[in-house]
Amino acid sequence: MGGKKTSITNHIKRIRLARTELTQAGLAERVGATRQTIIAIEAQKYAPSLELAFRIAHVLNEPVEEVFQFDSSLWD
Amino acid sequence: MGGKKTSITNHIKRIRLARTELTQAGLAERVGATRQTIIAIEAQKYAPSLELAFRIAHVLNEPVEEVFQFDSSLWD
């Protein structure tokens, strides 16, 4: 069920397709995660760990805060 | 035992003491976490989730990448 909705969203897919040639599998390999993890994160099923977020941003050549957004308005 | 060393470090304590009046308990309350969590993260026992990292940076008035560092040199 559901799980607790995180207030983190991301533009991984947009950036991946627009600025790289990477497939989900390719990105997964470069960041040291599995394809399933990338699929779930791109589908906003859950937020990555901080470390994985850094790796993804690094591989996509973008700052973390460009790739991931924290919606501080739905805070508490 | 040990667990897998994360390649994330942080300067929460330094920034908290230098730029705010917040205690560990105060920071914990403002970010919606427990005091234990702040203690463990400041002690570099583990890295926070991405969401908590965003909240901490937000409360400390710093960009995520100022508060948290990813050591990409010890990558794979």
Place this chain on the structure above:
DNA sequence: TATTTACGTAAAAAATACTTTACATTCTGT
């Protein structure tokens, strides 16, 4: 001295992220 405040350790349980495996769908190109 006694009390309060801040910081610290420890450990079990709960919540969340990640992997592994297997199979289904969609798209592209021949």
Place this chain on the structure above:
DNA sequence: ACAGAATGTAAAGTATTTTTTACGTAAATA
């Protein structure tokens, strides 16, 4: 139409993060 590549769903198990609870120590102060 067919094959292959890329994307998707699902579910069980492992790993990591966070909470909860309890206790310990040091500093400031009434």
